[in-house]
Amino acid sequence: MKKLMLIAALLMTTLALQAQQALQFRAPVISPEINPDNTVTFRYRNPKAVSVKISGDFLPDRTVVDMVEGPDGVWSYTTAPLEGELYLYNFIVNGERRNDPANMYMNRDIATWTSFFTMSAKQGDKGWYYETHDVPHGTLLKTWYHSDKLGADRRVSIYTPPGYEKGKAKYPVLYLLHGSGGDEDAWADLGRTVQILDNLIAEGKAKPMLVVMPNGVFYNNAAPGYAVNMFQPTMANSRSDSTVEIEQSFPDLIAFVESTYRVEKGRKNRAIAGLSMGARQSCAVSRAHPGTFGYIGMFSGAVPADTPEAEAALARQMDPKVAPYLYWIGVGSADGVRVNSLKLKNYCEQKGYPVEYYESDGGHVWRNWRVYLTVFAQKIFK
Amino acid sequence: MKKLMLIAALLMTTLALQAQQALQFRAPVISPEINPDNTVTFRYRNPKAVSVKISGDFLPDRTVVDMVEGPDGVWSYTTAPLEGELYLYNFIVNGERRNDPANMYMNRDIATWTSFFTMSAKQGDKGWYYETHDVPHGTLLKTWYHSDKLGADRRVSIYTPPGYEKGKAKYPVLYLLHGSGGDEDAWADLGRTVQILDNLIAEGKAKPMLVVMPNGVFYNNAAPGYAVNMFQPTMANSRSDSTVEIEQSFPDLIAFVESTYRVEKGRKNRAIAGLSMGARQSCAVSRAHPGTFGYIGMFSGAVPADTPEAEAALARQMDPKVAPYLYWIGVGSADGVRVNSLKLKNYCEQKGYPVEYYESDGGHVWRNWRVYLTVFAQKIFK
Numbered sequence: 001m002k003k004l005m006l007i008a009a010l011l012m013t014t015l016a017l018q019a020q021q022a023l024q025f026r027a028p029v030i031s032p033e034i035n036p037d038n039t040v041t042f043r044y045r046n047p048k049a050v051s052v053k054i055s056g057d058f059l060p061d062r063t064v065v066d067m068v069e070g071p072d073g074v075w076s077y078t079t080a081p082l083e084g085e086l087y088l089y090n091f092i093v094n095g096e097r098r099n100d101p102a103n104m105y106m107n108r109d110i111a112t113w114t115s116f117f118t119m120s121a122k123q124g125d126k127g128w129y130y131e132t133h134d135v136p137h138g139t140l141l142k143t144w145y146h147s148d149k150l151g152a153d154r155r156v157s158i159y160t161p162p163g164y165e166k167g168k169a170k171y172p173v174l175y176l177l178h179g180s181g182g183d184e185d186a187w188a189d190l191g192r193t194v195q196i197l198d199n200l201i202a203e204g205k206a207k208p209m210l211v212v213m214p215n216g217v218f219y220n221n222a223a224p225g226y227a228v229n230m231f232q233p234t235m236a237n238s239r240s241d242s243t244v245e246i247e248q249s250f251p252d253l254i255a256f257v258e259s260t261y262r263v264e265k266g267r268k269n270r271a272i273a274g275l276s277m278g279a280r281q282s283c284a285v286s287r288a289h290p291g292t293f294g295y296i297g298m299f300s301g302a303v304p305a306d307t308p309e310a311e312a313a314l315a316r317q318m319d320p321k322v323a324p325y326l327y328w329i330g331v332g333s334a335d336g337v338r339v340n341s342l343k344l345k346n347y348c349e350q351k352g353y354p355v356e357y358y359e360s361d362g363g364h365v366w367r368n369w370r371v372y373l374t375v376f377a378q379k380i381f382k
Numbered sequence: 383m384k385k386l387m388l389i390a391a392l393l394m395t396t397l398a399l400q401a402q403q404a405l406q407f408r409a410p411v412i413s414p415e416i417n418p419d420n421t422v423t424f425r426y427r428n429p430k431a432v433s434v435k436i437s438g439d440f441l442p443d444r445t446v447v448d449m450v451e452g453p454d455g456v457w458s459y460t461t462a463p464l465e466g467e468l469y470l471y472n473f474i475v476n477g478e479r480r481n482d483p484a485n486m487y488m489n490r491d492i493a494t495w496t497s498f499f500t501m502s503a504k505q506g507d508k509g510w511y512y513e514t515h516d517v518p519h520g521t522l523l524k525t526w527y528h529s530d531k532l533g534a535d536r537r538v539s540i541y542t543p544p545g546y547e548k549g550k551a552k553y554p555v556l557y558l559l560h561g562s563g564g565d566e567d568a569w570a571d572l573g574r575t576v577q578i579l580d581n582l583i584a585e586g587k588a589k590p591m592l593v594v595m596p597n598g599v600f601y602n603n604a605a606p607g608y609a610v611n612m613f614q615p616t617m618a619n620s621r622s623d624s625t626v627e628i629e630q631s632f633p634d635l636i637a638f639v640e641s642t643y644r645v646e647k648g649r650k651n652r653a654i655a656g657l658s659m660g661a662r663q664s665c666a667v668s669r670a671h672p673g674t675f676g677y678i679g680m681f682s683g684a685v686p687a688d689t690p691e692a693e694a695a696l697a698r699q700m701d702p703k704v705a706p707y708l709y710w711i712g713v714g715s716a717d718g719v720r721v722n723s724l725k726l727k728n729y730c731e732q733k734g735y736p737v738e739y740y741e742s743d744g745g746h747v748w749r750n751w752r753v754y755l756t757v758f759a760q761k762i763f764k
Contacts, residue, residue, distance in 0.1 A: 046478060048476055048477065048478075093478075094430055094476075095430065096428060096430075096475075097483070098480055098483075099481075099495075101478075101479070103614075104490065104493040104494070104495065104606060104614060104615070105606065105607055105612065106488075106490075106495060108486065108488075111486040112486070113481075113486065113488060113495070117612075118612070131610075131612075132604065132608055132609060132610050133610060134535070134610055137525070137526040137535060137537075138525075139523050139524065139525035139526075140523070140524040140525075141521050141522070141523050141524075142521065142522040142523075142576075143519070143520075143521035143522075143547075144519040144521075153516070153519060155519075165525070165642050165643075166641075166642060194524075222514065224486060224487065225487055226514055227514060228513075228514050228515060228516055230487065230499075230500070230513075232485075232486060233486070259548075260547050260548060261547075
């Protein structure tokens with residue numbers, strides 16, 4: 001059954017959030033509205049605006065389309081029928097980007113907030129996994145661990161599966177790494193990790209597991225708002241220069257997890273995966289610590305073994321005595337990093353190393369990383 | 383030492399968040415900027431804007447002031463020197479409210495997102511407690527419990543103190559309730575509960591404790607984005623109509639906490655407090671379950687005992703065999719609910735019931751509730 005996600009018109013609701021702020025009155029527009037035919041209508045009330053456009057990932061690549069002004073200064077746009085998915089969008093008002101003021105669902109990606117909505121066209125499609133359902137729920141922890149190597153307390157998000165608190169079982173652990181400029185909140189917020197894992201576990205499609213989502217930028221110990229010094233994140237300079245530090249300090253994180261939570265040890269019970277910079281870190285960390293991880297996932301960011309050092313490290317990692325059970329590369333057909341993913345895949349095949357390659361549509365985007373997590377999580381610890 | 387919180391100009395940082403979205407270039411403005419004299423400068427670049435104003439809780443009640451356009455279309459405003467605090471603000475551009483696009487720090491209150499920043503003028507002042515410092519950190523859990531009474535799984539935020547994971551100690555529990563239209567995320571996000579508790583515990587000013595922050599709107603089982611059906615929250619109809627259900631279902635929450643976490647039982651080890659609607663619920667829940675809570679806090683929302691039923695319930699609660707060790711009423715001098723707080727205080731004094739009354743400046747606002755939590759947390763379990 002389809003969900004109507006954003007209901008209840010707020011008729012002139014007084015948003016008197018605090019006495020010192022100007023009162024806010026919300027115009028009676030509903031936006032977005034998911035229609036019975038799976039089209040979606042966006043509305044924005046601004047009688048003074050000269051130009052209102054919309055940008056969203058339901059539109060073809062980088063398209064920006066005009067919204068049309070109707071009576072009462074309400075601008076609107078209706079999409080084609082959409083498949084189930086988590087969609088991001090924003091308005092462009094007189095040339096300036098802004099969020100949809102009628103929609104309070106927003107996600108932060110690095111330093112930018114974007115309006116979003118989820119829809120599930122039918123149970124079991126992509127969008128369905130990103131929504132909360134009436135299934136047993138795990139817990140999301142925001143906690144801190146100490147890294148001697150980095151000389152700091154660092155914040156980490158950890159998913160524990162349903163039943164963890166009251167049970168006695170030990171669980172395997174997936175270490176899940178974010179991309180450039182991101183932080184320990186990214187996979188839970190933009191990646192919908194909690195919902196995906198809860199739903200996959202409820203369906204029996206994934207093993208119950210812990211998912212450990214650390215901060216992968218070595219000079220940031222916590223997401224903005226939670227660090228000792230607040231800062232504005234940026235993608236600049238974080239493309240690869242955290243890899244060595246994260247690689248060297250990873251044993252501190254594993255030691256913390258394995259001494260603090262009820263988890264199984266050994267490569268059979270450890271997976272590592274990441275997106276973009278986090279994919280390169282998964283490559284590097286697993287090459288630097290052969291035999292540590294039995295399942296390795298590179299989402300849009302595999303590093304080819306194209307130097308003698310990388311070839312040797314990969315060879316050590318692929319030694320049959322310690323080789324991973326799964327070496328998984330996922331990438332979008334339109335992603336600029338596809339060439340490197342293919343290079344690593346081809347090199348592995350040529351060397352006879354086990355490798356799985358998964359290509360989806362689209363580019364270097366969260367909608368692909370949510371899919372890769374959904375696919376990868378079903379393949380590990382089995 | 384003063385913190386400069388928002389640093390690092392992002393010079394033309396390409397925010398290519400996703401290939402399908404239009405690229406965003408960020409203008410090189412820093413906003414807000416905390417100046418050495420504790421004034422704060424806000425900047426907003428929009429050469430096409432006709433009018434730009436700013437509203438913020440550093441301005442006198444409900445004032446909206448003009449920003450001044452400078453060269454290059456950058457509008458700016460500089461405050462008077464400010465004390466340490468968490469400040470909320472927004473811009474009003476051509477009559478339309480919007481957040482500061484140069485500041486990624488935003489807080490959601492009910493259905494509205496507002497830009498914020500924190501500053502600490504000196505260690506130990508209010509603002510200092512709301513920031514993360516290099517002290518031992520507790521953990522924030524987002525988990526779910528089942529309420530038979532409400533027939534639903536419900537999401538709850540729980541703070542566990544530093545050392546909880548690896549220790550053996552049992553801890554007392556503060557149940558901390560949000561206001562109308564709020565949810566289980568409010569106290570952690572707007573209330574800065576984690577930072578306040580970490581800092582108070584590090585200074586030895588508060589006992590290590592768990593803080594349990596449930597959803598106090600009985601027909602919402604989780605915050606928006608985490609509920610089975612996504613919804614837009616509203617303050618309408620949530621002013622008091624959850625009280626009976628929350629009162630009746632509270633034993634389900636206590637049973638969950640006491641069977642799941644390492645906590646002490648008995649009224650010596652249970653506190654309940656809340657803001658606004660949550661204050662009324664703290665009144666109601668503690669009257670309905672006399673002897674359950676040893677410490678009761680009403681932040682801007684005490685309910686007078688002005689009916690025979692309420693008088694009798696309060697009398698049962700204040701029976702010396704089960705009476706609370708602390709019955710604490712906090713309210714702002716400009717708050718419309720002050721009259722009820724005073725009524726309850728005066729009634730208690732007249733009856734000889736122990737009561738503590740704390741009056742601060744200002745009205746029905748989060749900056750008061752953070753103060754009340756900071757004060758109340760130091761008084762309980764001692």
